[in-house]
Amino acid sequence: MSKSNPNAPKRLALISSKGTLDWAYPPFILGSAAGAMGWEVGIFFTFYGLTLLKPELTASVSPLGNPAMPMKMPFGPEGFQNINWAMPNLLMANVPGFESLATTLMKQTFHNKGVATIEELREASIDLGVRLIGCQMTMDVFGFKKEDFIPQAEIGGAATFLEYAADADVQLFI
């Protein structure tokens, strides 16, 4: 099915469903990159992705669901930094403070490598005209109000996304 307006710019429709630090990156990286290429972009935030619309971002790394997640140390000689430390799930799930340690290590490693923060990428996305749309149904389920989100956030539902995605050139569920 062709686009309803053949002269419209290319369009990217994303669903962001996960709120951990590692999964917060892909929607904002792809969104800002597509915005930079002159595409229309809409990111629909649903379920745990909704937290990425809050003014203060608190995304952290969850070791659960990331079996054998390798970790890198952001300090020491280069050879040491390049080691992938495989973290057994038993350790990750049971040691108190492991999640904040893993989050700190990932943020520091990203910073050292020159990766922008989620805050910077979200800001860049907004500057480039990316639409950020919260899913009303999951907002109700998790107890979010529109006022809990950044002022640029819009609200929509499944039909809003589907209509937008039907005219999109690329659609991804993240």
Next chain:
Amino acid sequence: MNTIEVIKEDQVLDCTGLLCPMPIVKTTKAIKELQSGQILKMIATDAGSPPDIEAWSRQTGNELLRSTTEDGKFVFFLKKG
């Protein structure tokens, strides 16, 4: 002997040390400040930037005049479309 035509840039953007997608995000912002036909020189160290700048150029219609490597850095000359 081959001579390489000198390209005179109107603006320089240094994206050294930045990783994807910041080089193209900053390039987009910088090119918006230019007039059609003006040239932006962009310098990056991200190894993904040569293919990314080529894709960005095709998608935005801003012409990539030259893509070179100098002292381990990637240097791009982009003409605003």
